[in-house]
Amino acid sequence: MSDEDALGADMHRLLGSLEAGTSAGDQDTLERLLDGPLDPGSVPPGYGGLARLLAAATAPAAPDELAGQQRALAEFTAVMRSTPPTLSPRRTVVPRKVFTIKAAAAALVAVLSVGGIAAAATGHLPGQASPVAGQAAATTAADAAAQGLGKAAAANVGGTAQAGATDAQGRESAVGPDATGAARAGLCQAWQSGQGDDHGRRMDSVAFQALATAAGGAGNIAGYCKDVTAGDHGQGKASPPSVSAPPTSASRPGNGPPANPGPPAGTGPGGHGQGGPPTTSG
Amino acid sequence: MFGPLFPELLAAAQGGDEQAFAALWRDLQPAVLRYFRVAAGEAAEDLAADTWVSVIRSLGRFRGDERAFRSWVFTVARHRAIDWRRQAARRPTISVPVEQLAERPAPDDPVAAVFEAQSTRAALALLAELPTDQAEVVALRVLGGLEIAEVARIVGKRPGAVRVLAHRGLRRLASRLEAAGLVRGVTR
Numbered sequence: 444m445s446d447e448d449a450l451g452a453d454m455h456r457l458l459g460s461l462e463a464g465t466s467a468g469d470q471d472t473l474e475r476l477l478d479g480p481l482d483p484g485s486v487p488p489g490y491g492g493l494a495r496l497l498a499a500a501t502a503p504a505a506p507d508e509l510a511g512q513q514r515a516l517a518e519f520t521a522v523m524r525s526t527p528p529t530l531s532p533r534r535t536v537v538p539r540k541v542f543t544i545k546a547a548a549a550a551l552v553a554v555l556s557v558g559g560i561a562a563a564a565t566g567h568l569p570g571q572a573s574p575v576a577g578q579a580a581a582t583t584a585a586d587a588a589a590q591g592l593g594k595a596a597a598a599n600v601g602g603t604a605q606a607g608a609t610d611a612q613g614r615e616s617a618v619g620p621d622a623t624g625a626a627r628a629g630l631c632q633a634w635q636s637g638q639g640d641d642h643g644r645r646m647d648s649v650a651f652q653a654l655a656t657a658a659g660g661a662g663n664i665a666g667y668c669k670d671v672t673a674g675d676h677g678q679g680k681a682s683p684p685s686v687s688a689p690p691t692s693a694s695r696p697g698n699g700p701p702a703n704p705g706p707p708a709g710t711g712p713g714g715h716g717q718g719g720p721p722t723t724s725g
Numbered sequence: 726m727f728g729p730l731f732p733e734l735l736a737a738a739q740g741g742d743e744q745a746f747a748a749l750w751r752d753l754q755p756a757v758l759r760y761f762r763v764a765a766g767e768a769a770e771d772l773a774a775d776t777w778v779s780v781i782r783s784l785g786r787f788r789g790d791e792r793a794f795r796s797w798v799f800t801v802a803r804h805r806a807i808d809w810r811r812q813a814a815r816r817p818t819i820s821v822p823v824e825q826l827a828e829r830p831a832p833d834d835p836v837a838a839v840f841e842a843q844s845t846r847a848a849l850a851l852l853a854e855l856p857t858d859q860a861e862v863v864a865l866r867v868l869g870g871l872e873i874a875e876v877a878r879i880v881g882k883r884p885g886a887v888r889v890l891a892h893r894g895l896r897r898l899a900s901r902l903e904a905a906g907l908v909r910g911v912t913r
Contacts, residue, residue, distance in 0.1 A: 492902025499848035504755035515777045523741040
């Protein structure tokens, strides 16, 4: 704020007090009320009702205030499909080293539009589309890796594949990717990188249940995956799918408030795993 | 507010990640909707949706931190509110003077509702009864969680003027509520 503005503010404050016949203490109270909710008991006499009103106005979101989510997401999906997303710096840095920018962009656009369509499908066809989404994304991950598109593209697809898995997790009818097929390598690598503290949580997801089924039981996954990472799919280390790339916090189940699948807020069963606790606006 | 998570969320949303966008939407939508309940009454839901359409279309070009994002979303929202008021003024059947709005029968007495149930809708209805410029500034400050300088930029006024408008609005509400409270306290 410039000196002129500060002076202006002071003059306005002075004028304001003269006008309303209020003291500097009142000004402070009003500013504190504007900054955030105050306990009605802690404000000077005459401001209790106002404190209550402002607290009510900034109360945590009610479920009906989030009722427009499907509409907003449908719009988001439609716009993202018609206009390929801007290539953010994060996405362009690595491919630039490996390919020409043009080739990398083409690969990303192709890959992202598959993801976009998959996402659109999960948004509109609950109960049906998520296996397709998961499979499509995972298959693309494997294909992309197999064709030597490099780490960056594979990592991007990995993120999409995992988002698919997250969606799938929220559904009763969801079926994960076919873990015996093209998705095997990706699932195995995700499983291996997930061994540790949160290993158990990963195994909750439909995708990894599919892996367990394909391996003939959760206890056999290690053995089942050994073959894959030994290289019999010809992918080696050039295809780190979902987990080795830092996924977005939102597309990772249970990793924080934003995407934490909580009790559905008014969307009922068959929601999209986005029923986390309403975040307050303040 | 997402704090340190925000840049990653924004980048993901800009890259087309539906869940990242949903997280941003859920964080801001209640505030945007409440802003419109004050600024545009019954049209709030539609205007909030329109605001998000604009935000989504320009999301890829947005650069800035979380405060800037918030500020930008409310800048878009205010444009929608102004357009709506302009259109409403051109349609005599829809245009209702502010004075009449205050006299309209509400489902509940907002003052009573604020006192008794801390109802958000009732509180917003009372804010909406303020003169437009005061209501706007109070809504952006309190509901939008924006700072004086940010509100000043959005409404195109000097910070000092914004402060005065906000204080006037709050004093007006305080007197109204206290008067109602006194009456209620006396009534047996």
